[in-house]
Amino acid sequence: MNNNENNFETLKRLMKLKQHEVPPPGYFNNFSDQVISRIRAGEGREAYSLTERLESVAPWLVHFLQIFETKPGLIGAVATSLCLLVTLGVVMGERTDKTAKNILPTAEFASAGTAAASVTASPLVVAADSGGIVASTNPVTSLQPVSTLFGQPNASLFQSASFVPASQ
Amino acid sequence: MIMPEPAPISSPDESASTLEGELVKRARRGELAAYDELVKRYQERIYATIYHMTSNHEDANDLAQEAFIKAFQALKSFKGGSTFYTWLYRIAVNKTINFLKQRKHKHHFSLNDLDFNTEHNPDLVALISEKTPHRDAGLAELQKKLNESLLKLSEPHRMVVVLHDVQGVSHDEIAEIMGCNVGTVRSRLFYARQQLQGHLSEYLQ
Numbered sequence: 001m002n003n004n005e006n007n008f009e010t011l012k013r014l015m016k017l018k019q020h021e022v023p024p025p026g027y028f029n030n031f032s033d034q035v036i037s038r039i040r041a042g043e044g045r046e047a048y049s050l051t052e053r054l055e056s057v058a059p060w061l062v063h064f065l066q067i068f069e070t071k072p073g074l075i076g077a078v079a080t081s082l083c084l085l086v087t088l089g090v091v092m093g094e095r096t097d098k099t100a101k102n103i104l105p106t107a108e109f110a111s112a113g114t115a116a117a118s119v120t121a122s123p124l125v126v127a128a129d130s131g132g133i134v135a136s137t138n139p140v141t142s143l144q145p146v147s148t149l150f151g152q153p154n155a156s157l158f159q160s161a162s163f164v165p166a167s168q
Numbered sequence: 169m170i171m172p173e174p175a176p177i178s179s180p181d182e183s184a185s186t187l188e189g190e191l192v193k194r195a196r197r198g199e200l201a202a203y204d205e206l207v208k209r210y211q212e213r214i215y216a217t218i219y220h221m222t223s224n225h226e227d228a229n230d231l232a233q234e235a236f237i238k239a240f241q242a243l244k245s246f247k248g249g250s251t252f253y254t255w256l257y258r259i260a261v262n263k264t265i266n267f268l269k270q271r272k273h274k275h276h277f278s279l280n281d282l283d284f285n286t287e288h289n290p291d292l293v294a295l296i297s298e299k300t301p302h303r304d305a306g307l308a309e310l311q312k313k314l315n316e317s318l319l320k321l322s323e324p325h326r327m328v329v330v331l332h333d334v335q336g337v338s339h340d341e342i343a344e345i346m347g348c349n350v351g352t353v354r355s356r357l358f359y360a361r362q363q364l365q366g367h368l369s370e371y372l373q
Contacts, residue, residue: 007365008361008365010372011333011361011364011365011368011372012333014310014314014368014371014372015314015329015333015334017307017310017311017314018220018314018330018334019334021219021220021279021311023215023219023225023228023229024225027229028211028212028215031207031211031215031232031233032204032207032208032211033204034233035204035207035233035236035237036200036203036204036207038233038237039200039203039237039240040200059245
């Protein structure tokens with residue numbers, strides 16, 4: 001190594017020539033003023049690149065993205081995994097819907113019968129028609145047997161109306 | 169006037185270091201007067217590094233100003249894990265390397281003048297002595313040849329040789345500035361010197 005260092009001695013001496021290269025006289029007198037006035041003018045707030053802005057907010061994310069730049073294969077693997085996860089989520093979601101429909105066949109049937117009413121009917125009314133099961137998507141109320149305010153069974157709430165013409 | 173001495177960029181004494189820390193704190197709060205002080209402290213070194221990389225005064229001027237502006241904007245993200253000047257150097261170095269990558273193959277010299285002391289530098293006088301085959305070659309020609317040779321190096325190799333052999337920055341600091349290990353710095357420096365020696369062989373015999 002020392003031999004190499006000696007070999008480079010002449011080169012290092014020649015490199016000193018670079019230290020003698022100087023900018024125009026008085027150049028540094030105004031340099032800081034120019035920088036400060038550019039900062040004052042708000043130039044520093046100019047739109048930096050997304051990466052630069054991200055770097056100041058979330059440097060970890062920039063490092064994470066840089067990994068992708070160096071390993072392009074990795075981004076493919078991550079993208080595939082994300083697609084699989086989304087597909088899995090959709091499939092699982094559909095299965096859950098089917099299960100819910102199997103649990104509530106009566107509600108559907110009943111609501112079909114009262115199609116016009118079910119559009120605007122409150123869950124309580126539908127519940128009355130379907131024998132106490134509320135055809136609602138709300139998981140809290142949908143499977144609750146509906147009771148009246150005073151704890152009476154809901155069947156007693158509705159009595160068939162009868163009309164007896166007044167005898168003359 | 170000689171460009172910044174190849175004095176180490178580190179090892180400021182304790183009081184200077186404390187003062188600098190105070191200036192950085194004030195600048196982070198948005199005090200431009202404090203930042204002005206910091207710019208004045210490092211403007212010559214930052215300019216010189218960029219100039220030696222680009223061999224063009226106008227480019228060096230723009231890049232040096234932009235580096236300081238960017239540093240000011242990014243001051244809030246400066247955690248103090250490294251010294252302020254190492255951090256500042258890193259910004260300038262990255263900016264310069266990015267610029268050079270974009271400018272590739274569009275070299276145009278705008279070399280600064282050599283100062284008055286050049287002719288009195290014993291090392292350089294020796295190089296252009298009677299022993300030198302090109303003794304009639306003027307310093308300006310040597311300067312041009314040297315800059316051409318530097319521009320033939322890749323950006324990382326040029327940066328290492330500029331920081332170490334021209335600016336006098338230590339291996340450890342270069343490693344910190346360039347985000348690589350010391351071994352890489354040493355090997356780059358060795359390779360860069362070998363390349364330069366090849367390009368400048370006629371002046372180095």
